[in-house]
Amino acid sequence: MAIPEYWREIKHRYKLEAGKCKSCGYIVFPMRLICPKCQNQDFDSINLSREGTLITYSVIRVASSRFVNQAPFAVGIVELKEGVRILSQITDCNINELKSGMKMQVEFRRIFDDGSSGVINYGYKCVPM
Amino acid sequence: MAIPEYWREIKHRYKLEAGKCKSCGYIVFPMRLICPKCQNQDFDSINLSREGTLITYSVIRVASSRFVNQAPFAVGIVELKEGVRILSQITDCNINELKSGMKMQVEFRRIFDDGSSGVINYGYKCVPM
């Protein structure tokens, strides 16, 4: 994980900064330069709410080396109040009791440690409410 | 450097195994499936001679991490007796006294250590005669 890349994504990963199209109201996350719905190029910057609903999920049992010490862990697609969807880990839960439709809270968590550089990478994870 | 890859190249790197086209006599190094000169697909396997002439050269002063502990070091293109050319390091020499046209001997040497796997990678290097 390169430092510049990590740094420029902080606004998305720490603050859930998104863009709301000034023309059609569509919300993009992360921020974009052009609205995929109406091709308008002006957005208001907003922070997404931290509550949502689990749409679908899985339990990763065979993970990449970066996440192998966390396996098995759950991942899911969560639809936030604004209608925006994010993919994230589902944590602080019994992985055998997940169900689509569960209410979720978005929290700020450690995502993985980067062995080669020693950097700790943070971001969002979801927790059942 | 993957082990299977290292292993399958041993015949080229340790023994300078080449192919001599059964149709037009053109020599390919490494071995190929089809002759680029006459499109014939049958080759005799030969071992290249270990003597040649320096065609051109450079001194690498900014090396990749794999070779950084060897820099500065010379590299050159050497034409072997059979007319085949190889690219290799030029070693056991004064890097300020290299000249095109010098006679070269091909020797079996350590090329680099692979830090992540601990494997030592061998192959050919050239030494002025």
Next chain:
Amino acid sequence: MQQDIAVIGIGLSRWGELWEQSLRDIFVESALHAIKDSGVDHIDSMYVGSMSPGLFNNQEHLAALLADYLGVGSIPSTRVESACASGGLAMKMACLDIMSGTSEIVLAGGVEKMTDVDTDGATLALASAADYAYEVYQGVTFPGLYAMIARMHMDKYGTTEQQLAEVAVKNHLHGSMNSMAQFPQKINVDAVLNSVVIADPLHILDCSPITDGAAAVILCSAEKARQLKLHPQIRISGLGHATDTMALHSREDITALSAVEKAGITALKMSGKKIDDIDLFEVHDCFTIAEICILEALGLFPKGKGGNAAASGKTRFDGPMPVNTSGGLKAKGHPVGATGIAQIVEIVTQLREQAGERQVKNARVGLTQNMGGSGGSCLVHILEAV
């Protein structure tokens, strides 16, 4: 299509864990087979689909390397990439080259040499087909993405793990009749359900394997093909290419593969066919759930009704709509960049009536569907025996 294009030669390298062969060797092996099969004495240009020789082999600039080792020196050579759909994309670009009048005889090939890295290296390389910053960063793997599609299909339409397993069972049955298949063993539903879980609800036997392999075909204008006539004439009558959002979570319907639907509609329209006119299909079953969603997206089954396709026997080689007679990615193997071309090889083999035990009766029109990532890109081709 505006101009008829014919497939006049097909070739495969060996497929499997080919530790003794390099990327360049396996590509050239497949290309020489295709050239020989076609009877041509030269090619004017070549296209190579490969997903990530950079991450798998530290080697880019594949177009130049492979033209060199194929002994065709100075000809135009192009590498294209669309993740696991790279082979299908090479096929399309070879067609455009001929349609543009630039080349007459073109090689379209695909290759992936996946076992030069360990399993973790392969996992990371394959993950590069997903959105690195918003999917891979979170810890999801490729099986994990398809597992979330499967979970939703099960929740929404009542599809079962048994129905997923039936896809693998059917494709391994087909693979058992294909001497080129990497895993020609027949399996049963229990074997799938008892195999280790990779990402719930997907077991390892729901997943396609890691494979080294290459495939190549020779294309030319139909007019040129009539002069050669080594083989029965096979023409390409339609091609479709579409994209979708990169990230799975950005799609309105997680189980709908809209790039597949759009590419399918484009190809069918170009060929003047309806989906019911197609006699057999090679589709991108990277995971069992993928085959189910693809058949729905192509319109072979109504949305949500694809789950029973394999279990009902309909998609068996001897059923009414044979799917993946080659064994599919599942049993034949999935060297990602080669897969799209190998699908063409299977359809041509069937249309030539050279498929032996697994031959589909009266096969006249075949369709290939090759997909990148979790469905972010798709290529469809329609081939017909003339």
Next chain:
Amino acid sequence: MQQDIAVIGIGLSRWGELWEQSLRDIFVESALHAIKDSGVDHIDSMYVGSMSPGLFNNQEHLAALLADYLGVGSIPSTRVESACASGGLAMKMACLDIMSGTSEIVLAGGVEKMTDVDTDGATLALASAADYAYEVYQGVTFPGLYAMIARMHMDKYGTTEQQLAEVAVKNHLHGSMNSMAQFPQKINVDAVLNSVVIADPLHILDCSPITDGAAAVILCSAEKARQLKLHPQIRISGLGHATDTMALHSREDITALSAVEKAGITALKMSGKKIDDIDLFEVHDCFTIAEICILEALGLFPKGKGGNAAASGKTRFDGPMPVNTSGGLKAKGHPVGATGIAQIVEIVTQLREQAGERQVKNARVGLTQNMGGSGGSCLVHILEAV
């Protein structure tokens, strides 16, 4: 060409060390500029040249990702790769798409985001354009390969380090008049000769830099362009594409870039021009020696006589055969996949007479030459003001 194609829009992102912007951001920035410049309200398909988003950014499947972020959803999107010639290759494939009748309005773009890895990571990624097993394995770097070409040119033809330096001096002079250049500083011969040696005889100021950047152009049939007429008409009248051996040491003449020669001949023949009919050139000066060998391979100078081209002033923007008026890869920057498209952008800017201070007088016909690796692949395009 069989069918006229016009360039109707051009766009560049910022170029430099763009730590605040991601790969997708810089690509979309350049594409939106090009679309706006063209005045079109949609594109039918897109091509992206990128050398190694896998090794630089852990991201393949760029075609789908960039179509998504450009907000063009489902259209066909294709990534092509030929190392540092990936941009030129995207240009060619976009032309074939239009010539084949498949698309009417096509975007051809290029992008490389090189500063998301450290210098060693960039060195390794760039090395993947050479033969990994028989060049990189031995310890040679990319500057090392071009240094060996330079050494041989000096030994054989008496070319001097001063003459190499003059190429850098000239291209930085041009760059000083280009507000988009990454290194717009003027330099002199002493500065080059006193800069650190990277690989004898090449100093760091003989080398192009590491750059983040993107470029895009909009193409359509000449007929379609006449309906839009926002800008003076610029048509593509020739294209050439050729390959050479992957490994530098496999070539009979180490200083002869035969892929450049062949691609140049093809493009000139297609356009019905002679090399003397060309008013200005953008060529692939990844290293100073490259510009010298390229001018010889294109036939602008006899073999071995290219050394004095820059020193004599002939290739200055106000000389008889202006080369790299943009500043070239040297001063403008070299985001590898973007370079081939940025060359087109410069020629179009000149043919539109919008190049300001560095404007070439009476520029009517321009040529771009984009090269992969140590010369293993080459794309040439010829553009004309109508």
